[in-house]
Amino acid sequence: ETGVTQSPTHLIKTRGQQVTLRCSSQSGHNTVSWYQQALGQGPQFIFQYYREEENGRGNFPPRFSGLQFPNYSSELNVNALELDDSALYLCASSLERGQGEKLFFGSGTQLSVL
Amino acid sequence: ELKVEQNPLFLSMQEGKNYTIYCNYSTTSDRLYWYRQDPGKSLESLFVLLSNGAVKQEGRLMASLDTKARLSTLHITAAVHDLSATYFCAVDTSRGGATNKLIFGTGTLLAVQP
Numbered sequence: 001e002t003g004v005t006q007s008p009t010h011l012i013k014t015r016g017q018q019v020t021l022r023c024s025s026q027s028g029h030n031t032v033s034w035y036q037q038a039l040g041q042g043p044q045f046i047f048q049y050y051r052e053e054e055n056g057r058g059n060f061p062p063r064f065s066g067l068q069f070p071n072y073s074s075e076l077n078v079n080a081l082e083l084d085d086s087a088l089y090l091c092a093s094s095l096e097r098g099q100g101e102k103l104f105f106g107s108g109t110q111l112s113v114l
Numbered sequence: 115e116l117k118v119e120q121n122p123l124f125l126s127m128q129e130g131k132n133y134t135i136y137c138n139y140s141t142t143s144d145r146l147y148w149y150r151q152d153p154g155k156s157l158e159s160l161f162v163l164l165s166n167g168a169v170k171q172e173g174r175l176m177a178s179l180d181t182k183a184r185l186s187t188l189h190i191t192a193a194v195h196d197l198s199a200t201y202f203c204a205v206d207t208s209r210g211g212a213t214n215k216l217i218f219g220t221g222t223l224l225a226v227q228p
Binding site for chain 1: 145159
């Protein structure tokens with residue numbers, strides 16, 4: 001149990017719709033990162049939020065956006081869903097670099113786009 | 115672009131045998147992570163390696179890091195069925211800044227046969 005919770009656990013959407021995924025970070029962690037894991041592949045870095053600001057982004061289009069709230073929880077929003085967006089979305093929380101080296105992953109949200 | 119390659123991609127082992135998973139990466143990094151993932155589950159942190167020559171052991175698993183060779187290994191000693199899972203290495207691409215942004219390898223699916 002990592003203390004990182006994600007909701008919902010499963011979600012089915014149709015192409016073109018919008019989706020919001022949520023993540024509550026471990027207590028005291030001010031950084032949240034989001035990863036996309038397609039079936040049979042390693043997770044890919046989407047973006048990271050540190051103290052409510054975006055702090056780095058991977059190779060994902062602008063229709064992937066996020067937010068971090070003052071309590072350090074976070075949302076991942078995906079607009080105009082495509083079939084290839086079907087994946088496990090993982091949230092990870094951590095302390096800032098130099099304060100702790102571990103990332104703690106949540107259980108993920110399995111998104112299916114039909 | 116940073117690349118992280120693991121080999122083998124699939125490993126079928128007999129219980130009691132030893133084997134090594136290799137993780138090569140293409141650019142300098144001062145942090146390397148090993149994770150375990152069971153089917154349909156999230157990522158479980160195994161090791162964080164922070165310096166050249168670092169070696170960590172937990173039970174039947176031992177991880178090492180050679181930053182000059184850009185190589186990490188995960189050695190399995192006397193495998194048991196419970197070790198069956200997918201193992202990922204991940205390289206931290208952060209440069210200063212706040213936190214960890216990981217690039218994951220392709221994963222090694224380990225199946226331990228009785």
